[in-house]
Amino acid sequence: xxxxxxxxxxxxxxxxxxxxxxxxxxxxxxxxxxxxxxxxxxxxxxxxxxxxxxxxxxxxxxxxxxxxxxxxxxxxxxxxxxxxxxxxxxxxxxxxxxxxxxxxxxxxxxxxxxxxxxxxxxxxxxxxxxxxxxxxxxxxxxxxxxxxxxxxxxxxxxxxxxxxxxxxxxxxxxxxxxxxxx
Numbered sequence: 001x002x003x004x005x006x007x008x009x010x011x012x013x014x015x016x017x018x019x020x021x022x023x024x025x026x027x028x029x030x031x032x033x034x035x036x037x038x039x040x041x042x043x044x045x046x047x048x049x050x051x052x053x054x055x056x057x058x059x060x061x062x063x064x065x066x067x068x069x070x071x072x073x074x075x076x077x078x079x080x081x082x083x084x085x086x087x088x089x090x091x092x093x094x095x096x097x098x099x100x101x102x103x104x105x106x107x108x109x110x111x112x113x114x115x116x117x118x119x120x121x122x123x124x125x126x127x128x129x130x131x132x133x134x135x136x137x138x139x140x141x142x143x144x145x146x147x148x149x150x151x152x153x154x155x156x157x158x159x160x161x162x163x164x165x166x167x168x169x170x171x172x173x174x175x176x177x178x179x180x181x182x
Contacts, residue, residue: 032082035067036091039084042067042112046161050142052150053114056157060116062087062123064095064177068163072108077101077171081113085179087123093181095126101173109165113139115158122155126177131156133175 043065047053057063062085069081079099085092097113117123125131139158140150150157 032094035082035094036084038067039065043114046112046114046142046159049161050159053142053159056116056159057089061119062092062117062126064115064117064126066095066097066113068110069097069099069113070108070110071099071165071167073101073105073167073169073171074107075102075105077105077169077173079175083113085127091182093127093179095180096178097175098177099173099175101169101171103169103171103173105167105169105171107165107167107169109167110163112161112163113158114160115156116152118152118155118157122152125155127179127181129178131177133158 043053043057043063047057064083064085066081066083069079071077071079077100079097079101081097083095083097085095115126117126122131139160142159142161150159
């Protein structure tokens with residue numbers, strides 16, 4: 001019983017430090033060239049693992065790349081990350097991702113997330129702050145050497161790739177995004 005409460009306190013501490021670092025980062029503000037570099041590198045890494053993503057990149061109306069999302073939970077969980085938004089392969093703004101979940105979950109992990117927008121309507125839905133993923137949204141996890149055959153759903157295709165960590169999860173939650181033009 002004591003071990004379980006220690007683990008809970010570690011996860012809670014991790015979530016609080018995540019929230020604090022996210023808030024402090026948001027207060028500093030300004031444009032971050034490193035985030036652009038990290039986003040380009042993250043997308044290149046995912047394309048190396050699955051060349052099919054190059055087709056999504058080439059044909060999409062726009063896309064958002066979150067190079068590092070940090071997620072943690074123990075019963076109740078959360079995740080946050082910052083990313084760059086591209087239109088016609090040019091940087092046009094930045095985005096913040098927040099996620100909350102509840103259910104059977106324990107652990108922490110970091111991952112990359114890329115969202116491709118098939119058309120102007122889906123892209124504007126995102127940039128207007130109206131895109132939210134609920135429990136029914138699915139993301140395709142990219143793994144080395146695995147072929148993917150995915151179609152857009154409501155003009156959006158989402159791909160993730162684990163960076164590290166260990167997370168057991170069977171939970172309900174959703175992602176919310178904010179957008180800020182460059």
